[in-house]
Amino acid sequence: MLPELRVLYFEDLELGLSETLSKTIASSDVVGFAEITGDRNPIHLSEHFAARTPFGTRIAHGLYTAGLISAVLGTRLPGPGAVYISQTLNFRAPVRIGDTVDVTVTVAELIPERRRARLACLCAVGGEAVLDGEAWVKVPTRAEADPLAARMEKSRIAPSDA
Numbered sequence: 001m002l003p004e005l006r007v008l009y010f011e012d013l014e015l016g017l018s019e020t021l022s023k024t025i026a027s028s029d030v031v032g033f034a035e036i037t038g039d040r041n042p043i044h045l046s047e048h049f050a051a052r053t054p055f056g057t058r059i060a061h062g063l064y065t066a067g068l069i070s071a072v073l074g075t076r077l078p079g080p081g082a083v084y085i086s087q088t089l090n091f092r093a094p095v096r097i098g099d100t101v102d103v104t105v106t107v108a109e110l111i112p113e114r115r116r117a118r119l120a121c122l123c124a125v126g127g128e129a130v131l132d133g134e135a136w137v138k139v140p141t142r143a144e145a146d147p148l149a150a151r152m153e154k155s156r157i158a159p160s161d162a
Contacts, residue, residue, distance in 0.1 A: 008078040010115045010139040018106035019077035023068055025060050027097050033064045059094040065101060065131050069121045072105045078117065078139045085116070088133040099125045108134065115139055 034040050039061055042049035050058040066089050073082055095101055102124050109118035117139050123131040 004075070006076050006079050007081060007145075008139070009081075009142045009145060010078075010110075010112070010117070011141060013078065013107050013110055013117055013139065015107055015110065017077065018104055019072055020102055020104045021068065021072050021076065022100055022102050023071075024100045025064075025095055025097055027058075030058065030060050030064065030097060033061050033067075037061070037063070039063075055094050055096070058097050060097070060099075062089070062091045062095075062131070065095050065123050066133075068101060068103045068123060069105065069131075069133075069135065072103055072121075073119070073135060073137060077105050077107075077119070078137060081140045081145055083138040085136040085138055087121075087135045090132050091130070092132065093125070093128060093130040095123075095125060095130050101125055101130065105135070115141060115144075 030044050034045055041061075043053055043055070044050075044058060044061055047058055050056070066087070069087070070084070073084065074080065104122045104124070106120045106122075107117055108120045110116070111118075115138055117137050119135045119137065121131075121133050121135055122129060
């Protein structure tokens with residue numbers, strides 16, 4: 001199931017605002033990611049190969065897990081219209097097939113003059129961090145997203161001349 005879309009504008013953001021998405025990793029997700037990216041490392045695709053690694057079983061691509069952060073940014077916080085500027089990633093632990101990853105994005109800093117937001121990003125499995133980092137995004141204001149609606153709103157609340 002895809003996350004429901006929610007649009008937040010820069011003026012809707014506040015420090016500490018957060019959103020969480022949970023995703024259980026399926027074998028088909030990992031295979032699909034390998035097909036899309038061309039990363040066919042057998043640690044992701046071959047149970048026989050992965051059994052001989054320190055992980056003992058297949059693991060998801062680290063960037064697949066990181067991609068779940070993008071899902072939160074693009075659909076919920078801040079949502080459609082936000083533009084990714086940068087992302088740092090720290091890989092802390094593997095994500096295995098069948099794990100449920102909880103992805104939490106939290107507003108950590110706002111720069112109003114540039115309409116930028118720094119977002120703390122955490123991916124966890126069973127309460128253990130598997131990936132963390134931060135993202136910078138540019139977030140449109142209401143007026144930028146819909147100039148006509150912003151003008152209409154401004155004229156509706158302007159003081160009357162009477």
